[in-house]
Amino acid sequence: MSFKIATVKGIPIHISVTFLLVFLLFAFIFAITGWPFGFRYVEPPIARYTLACLTTALFFVTLLIHELAHSLLASSYGAKIQSITLFFFGGISAIENPEDEKNLDPSKELNISLAGPLSNIIIGIVLLGINYFVYGSILGVADVTNWVAEGITVFTYNIPTMIFLLGTLNLLLGFFNILPIYPMDGGRVLRAWLAKRHSYEEATNTAVSIGKGFSIILAIISILAFQWWLAILALFLYISASEEGKMFKATTILEDIIVKDIMSTDVLTVDESLSLTDFITFVFQKKHPGYPVTKNGIVIGVVTVDDARFVNEAERYAFTVKDVMKEVVSVKPEDTALEAFNQMGQHAVGRVVVLDEEGKMVGLISRSDLMTAIYLKDSFKEKSKTDMNSF
Template identity: 45%
Template sequence: MKSSVKIGSVMGIPIRLHITFLLILPIFAYVFAINPQPFGFEGVEPPITRYSLSVLTAILLFASILLHELAHSYMAMRYGVKIESITLFLFGGVSAMEEMPRKPGQEAKMASAGPLTSLVIGFACLLIYGNVISPNPALSQNPAYLTIWILGAMNLVLGIFNLLPAFPMDGGRVLRSFYARRMSYVKATQSAAAVGKFFAILMAIFGILVGNLWFPLIALFIYVGASEEERSTRAEVTLENILVKDIMTRNVVSVSPSLSVEDLIKFMFEKRHMGYPVMEGDSLKGIVTFTDIQRIPYIERPVAQVSDIMTRDVISVPPDAQASDVLRLVSSKNIGRVMVIDNGAVVGILSRTDLVRILRLRSE
């Protein structure tokens, strides 16, 4: 994500912090500071100690979430799945995986690894607090050790919540793996998504009845997540066994790197495409889109050239690649098109629009 920053790597996986994480971290710290014991540090003096412990607890909580995601990633890597990154953001953590294991047993193990890790951390913290800290007055009266109890309770909640049988929680994937042993992958996804949507509706009704707005908000998150999982799975399966070379555009229209941005705009209106490869002879130099043009002020467009605004790091695929793999690629990279290159030569281009058109035709 462009709005995230890399802070390091674990097991070769880039760890990133999203901008929303930087917003939610102080909120969590403040909540811990104003809540009474044993759920917070209200009354701890001096204030610097109270807020320091609150910040520490918030950081350790998100470190637990990172361990949760690393457990998913480790299990996925054992099955040959590439993990592009792990990002901590507003709602927790997300592992960006190249693909989801299709074998029911593999998906179940990968999905359950995260919640089980959270439950282990939770039970371990509570056992330490209950058997070591609580019986010892010298330790139990020290508010610093309360952090262990809070981490234990929060990790138990995290583990149980993620085991709910609803997408996008891990329990939804475990449920799909159960269904996939008895039916096709698409039908298994539809069945698991239906359970998730039903669960979300019940949660929303409960929240309205008790007057708690958090439940409807979480229910909306679950409902949308289930719908998106169902849609994306259906799209990927629909595009399976379709090769890029069968649906790509072979007559590639390109532009010169020396073309002015102003002339490029006229060219786009004429050809009615929003992106073009930049070619110099038979050599691919980059790719330029309407988004690149928008970053150039109007007054500079007559003198600025395509070479000044083009993207030089071109994402490409071979002609024998699966269309379903390209769909995941353009979705994860948030790009509109990929170049098709065979033995170093540009042989075609495949856009997001082409993929959507094929999806519509196949669904018909």
């Protein structure tokens, strides 16, 4: 779950609910950590926690700059960015059409992948440079003993610590992101480099394998050093690499499948005038959660059980499916199954209607249809490999 907070250069910026949780965690850590990595000695407490929250907010602004660097450069290369979302472990830039990423020249993908980490490294160097030239030390103060002993309470005197923290975190973020762990930026740089020498599929699979290997190494080192948070992050990166690998495999398979080959043609529909009470009964009889809604034989929307649930049970008799239906999301019979998959993701729906050139419904394709097609195609592919290896 996420909500929009702004739009930058036409790109919607969203914040995930998980992001708010980690924001509070970071602010708390900064508040209880001693100088120079926190504000533990600042009094009164309200000043301490205000500084911690402000530093956390500014740090996440730099995370946003990181994602914007990726997105704006990708846009300049012709890719359309759907949105940027800040979540628990950072941020993600969503490309509206995933095929744009696959069609990018490897050199351009390398530039896009490096843009984020470089932005953080530059921010870190600039901030630490400001501390050095303005306050006489990278840490921000020349006399550490006096700074702590006097228990400075003036808000502005703690700005050097804030600058040092932000600079250090950005440098760490920049260098950490260039580790060759897919799907982090370093992993994408590795894939772009490999894609210059091998096929895109081979490059991705190799980058995923190397990323998983580095995640395991990072986890082992973290556990031996009793750095449990870093170990958890390594586990998260391993899972992310695995999921990215599965997603790439699925989209590659869907690229080779045509919608008309897997769509359901015997599609049940409901008339726009059907009451929600009768619709619920219909659903129990037919055992499907969603149906196209028609008016005089023309599809005008799609309705699901979840749509009907928003209406109080006692009032459903007074509402029709037209009152709660959603707009039609459609594909053409000649489109690839990947296009159907992308449409489902962009519109957050579980099924899309298949319309011919004249706008007439010729079929329906659901998420389960896509999953079944992926499973069958992959199974036969693996079986073919096994049969070939047996000779």
